[in-house]
Amino acid sequence: MASLSSFMFALTFLLFLFVGLLMSSSEAAIKRYQFDIQVKNVSEWWNNDVEEIVKQGNKMGLPPNMSDAHTINGKPGPLFPCSEKHTFAMEVEQGKTYLLRIINAALNDELFFAIAGHNMTVVEVDAVYTKPFTTQAILIAPGQTTNVLVHANQVSGRYFMGTKAFMDAPVPVDNKTATGILQYKNIPNTVLPVLPQLPASNDTGFALSYNKKLRSLNSAKYPANVPLNVDRNLFYTIGLGKNSCPTCLNGTRFLASINNVSFVMPQIALLQAHYFNIKGVWFMHCHLELHTGWGLKTAFLVENGPEQSQSVLPPPKDLPSC
Numbered sequence: 001m002a003s004l005s006s007f008m009f010a011l012t013f014l015l016f017l018f019v020g021l022l023m024s025s026s027e028a029a030i031k032r033y034q035f036d037i038q039v040k041n042v043s044e045w046w047n048n049d050v051e052e053i054v055k056q057g058n059k060m061g062l063p064p065n066m067s068d069a070h071t072i073n074g075k076p077g078p079l080f081p082c083s084e085k086h087t088f089a090m091e092v093e094q095g096k097t098y099l100l101r102i103i104n105a106a107l108n109d110e111l112f113f114a115i116a117g118h119n120m121t122v123v124e125v126d127a128v129y130t131k132p133f134t135t136q137a138i139l140i141a142p143g144q145t146t147n148v149l150v151h152a153n154q155v156s157g158r159y160f161m162g163t164k165a166f167m168d169a170p171v172p173v174d175n176k177t178a179t180g181i182l183q184y185k186n187i188p189n190t191v192l193p194v195l196p197q198l199p200a201s202n203d204t205g206f207a208l209s210y211n212k213k214l215r216s217l218n219s220a221k222y223p224a225n226v227p228l229n230v231d232r233n234l235f236y237t238i239g240l241g242k243n244s245c246p247t248c249l250n251g252t253r254f255l256a257s258i259n260n261v262s263f264v265m266p267q268i269a270l271l272q273a274h275y276f277n278i279k280g281v282w283f284m285h286c287h288l289e290l291h292t293g294w295g296l297k298t299a300f301l302v303e304n305g306p307e308q309s310q311s312v313l314p315p316p317k318d319l320p321s322c
């Protein structure tokens with residue numbers, strides 16, 4: 001592997017938003033439970049320009065090339081050649097409890113994440129408290145966040161954290177494991193870390209049982225106030241088809257649709273185009289790569305509410321026209 005600077009890092013912009021949203025709830029929590037907070041992202045790296053990779057895939061009617069590595073806080077860890085220096089390490093003190101905010105900043109891969117010798121207690125997913133449960137590994141989808149508590153209560157030493165992809169369909173995935181190190185204070189770097197047991201790439205049973213454990217906290221203080229009356233039922237079908245494509249390997253490329261319509265990205269921002277009639281636009285889409293590129297998305301157009309605070313502001317005077 002070449003130097004890290006030659007990597008193109010695919011950054012999800014959602015990420016910062018999530019971190020921001022989580023801040024206020026955590027401040028109260030720190031005061032109450034006194035744990036240390038560590039933000040950690042797990043992600044994918046490509047050796048080449050990600051835009052070029054997507055363009056090439058589209059042109060040839062193939063999925064974009066899979067990533068060349070996974071990373072923990074931007075580093076692939078020592079299981080990759082020439083990357084001993086590129087290892088993320090987190091120091092912990094014996095007896096303390098840590099809140100790890102884990103963010104999946106990958107584009108494609110749902111990732112398993114585990115820490116050798118340490119269970120994790122899941123307490124929050126996507127800025128919503130969950131009924132706490134203990135697990136040896138978590139599963140986290142692109143754009144998702146998961147907060148877990150980890151007790152540094154094992155024999156002082158060095159333990160690998162590991163992340164690798166869940167292969168949710170029989171198509172090739174980047175199957176390499178990225179590692180970082182959970183290191184107890186005062187343990188020398190010469191101690192070899194222990195590897196965690198991650199579920200097998202095709203462990204659908206683990207994925208299903210893990211997702212089944214996710215429940216809202218639904219306590220008196222944090223009730224699950226979901227709307228119980230449905231105003232309008234919507235019927236959705238999701239489809240996959242083929243279109244002719246002269247530059248493609250087989251003369252065809254896959255397309256996806258929602259209710260038999262493949263979404264084609266407009267040249268003008270939807271919100272701008274619809275401002276005078278319809279006041280808000282929200283995308284509902286599949287993961288950004290690959291299916292969104294196939295047209296598997298739709299936009300909800302939301303009208304202004306009665307209050308000013310429920311209305312979209314007019315476009316700024318200096319909105320660039322193009």
Ligand SMILES: *[C@@H]1O[C@H](CO)[C@@H](O)[C@H](O)[C@H]1NC(C)=O
Binds near residue numbers: 048052053056065
């Ligand atoms: C994608 O992978 C193929 C096969 O390994 C390679 O030939 C091609 O150059 C790669 N494309 C990009 C844009 O890196």
Ligand SMILES: *[C@@H]1O[C@H](CO)[C@@H](O)[C@H](O)[C@H]1NC(C)=O
Binds near residue numbers: 011012015073105
């Ligand atoms: C992931 O973590 C690394 C190291 O802290 C940081 O440089 C990078 O910006 C983070 N990525 C995202 C998408 O936040």
Ligand SMILES: *[C@@H]1O[C@H](CO)[C@@H](O)[C@H](O)[C@H]1NC(C)=O
Binds near residue numbers: 117118119134135136
């Ligand atoms: C982790 O949880 C498993 C299953 O509940 C349990 O068997 C194991 O002892 C726990 N490990 C630690 C280090 O607490």
Ligand SMILES: *[C@@H]1O[C@H](CO)[C@@H](O)[C@H](O)[C@H]1NC(C)=O
Binds near residue numbers: 172173175
């Ligand atoms: C990972 O995938 C490569 C092909 O992309 C394959 O040759 C290799 O056997 C796989 N490794 C594991 C552990 O599944």
Ligand SMILES: *[C@@H]1O[C@H](CO)[C@@H](O)[C@H](O)[C@H]1NC(C)=O
Binds near residue numbers: 200202204
């Ligand atoms: C998972 O992959 C292994 C080989 O790596 C195979 O033996 C096993 O049958 C697969 N399990 C499922 C559920 O596909």
Ligand SMILES: *[C@@H]1O[C@H](CO)[C@@H](O)[C@H](O)[C@H]1NC(C)=O
Binds near residue numbers: 061062249250
């Ligand atoms: C192209 O067609 C061949 C033969 O039918 C098939 O094996 C292959 O999977 C197809 N490739 C793509 C990208 O559709």
Ligand SMILES: *[C@@H]1O[C@H](CO)[C@@H](O)[C@H](O)[C@H]1NC(C)=O
Binds near residue numbers: 260
């Ligand atoms: C889906 O769209 C195609 C092309 O517009 C049309 O020929 C076909 O009848 C539609 N199918 C359904 C089930 O509406």
